[in-house]
Amino acid sequence: MKINNEFRCSFPAVSANEGLARAAVSAFLIPADPTAQELADLRTVISEAVTNAIVHGYRETEGDVYVTLRMLPERTIYIRVADKGRGIPDVQKAMEPLYTTAPEEDRAGLGFAIMQTFTDTLHVRSTPGKGTVLIMRRRLGKTDEA
Amino acid sequence: MQIHYNTETGQLLVQLDGEIDHHSSNALRAEVDAAIYAHLPQRLILDFRNVSFMDSSGIGLIMGRYKILQPLGSEIILQNPAPHISRILRLAGMERLAKIRSEVQKEAVK
Numbered sequence: 200m201k202i203n204n205e206f207r208c209s210f211p212a213v214s215a216n217e218g219l220a221r222a223a224v225s226a227f228l229i230p231a232d233p234t235a236q237e238l239a240d241l242r243t244v245i246s247e248a249v250t251n252a253i254v255h256g257y258r259e260t261e262g263d264v265y266v267t268l269r270m271l272p273e274r275t276i277y278i279r280v281a282d283k284g285r286g287i288p289d290v291q292k293a294m295e296p297l298y299t300t301a302p303e304e305d306r307a308g309l310g311f312a313i314m315q316t317f318t319d320t321l322h323v324r325s326t327p328g329k330g331t332v333l334i335m336r337r338r339l340g341k342t343d344e345a
Numbered sequence: 346m347q348i349h350y351n352t353e354t355g356q357l358l359v360q361l362d363g364e365i366d367h368h369s370s371n372a373l374r375a376e377v378d379a380a381i382y383a384h385l386p387q388r389l390i391l392d393f394r395n396v397s398f399m400d401s402s403g404i405g406l407i408m409g410r411y412k413i414l415q416p417l418g419s420e421i422i423l424q425n426p427a428p429h430i431s432r433i434l435r436l437a438g439m440e441r442l443a444k445i446r447s448e449v450q451k452e453a454v455k
Contacts, residue, residue, distance in 0.1 A: 306402075
């Protein structure tokens with residue numbers, strides 16, 4: 200598929216970089232002229248994905264988070280967030296709303312629910328011990344009432 | 346963030362600001378909980394007027410405070426969320442745990 204633009208970055212899995220990832224999404228999206236809601240949705244999506252990598256993938260241990268943003272035809276945004284952390288043993292279970300492995304940290308277990316709601320497609324590929332890759336797409340300019 | 350406790354009404358008003366994410370929520374939680382345990386308020390008001398971003402970490406923050414306050418019979422009010430924050434509150438079903446309201450711009454109750 201034709202890629203109109205692409206931005207790749209990686210950064211250490213520390214929570215201060217969650218804001219950095221949101222800023223990257225904002226900067227990448229600006230030329231596509233998203234609505235305020237589209238921008239807010241995709242900033243939320245990247246925040247959830249990167250937080251998952253830091254909290255669950257690396258469990259606060261050292262490692263890098265890899266982000267790829269692409270602008271595809273028909274104003275479709277592609278977001279890929281990958282880590283080389285522990286992986287998810289049961290992806291179906293992890294995607295259930297309110298399921299969390301970190302309740303003691305006040306994690307709501309809503310990350311996947313939010314990512315699914317705010318994107319058109321979400322694919323998860325995870326191998327225990329190897330890491331997790333999330334790939335999401337959202338087409339801009341659709342009227343989307345949630 | 347500003348925290349103000351009104352002894353007459355038993356209201357703890359927390360004026361949140363900036364971005365609420367996993368990074369900021371630990372410090373936020375510690376400050377809010379310190380005030381909750383110091384005052385055991387009848388009502389906790391979280392004001393989102395100056396919050397520019399919130400993800401599910403904010404939902405975790407609200408749910409955690411609900412767990413502390415519910416046994417005390419105290420209520421939580423979430424006020425003045427921006428539209429994108431309202432969406433996340435609704436998606437998470439927070440209206441079942443808390444009142445969500447918007448205040449017309451007026452002098453903050455001090």
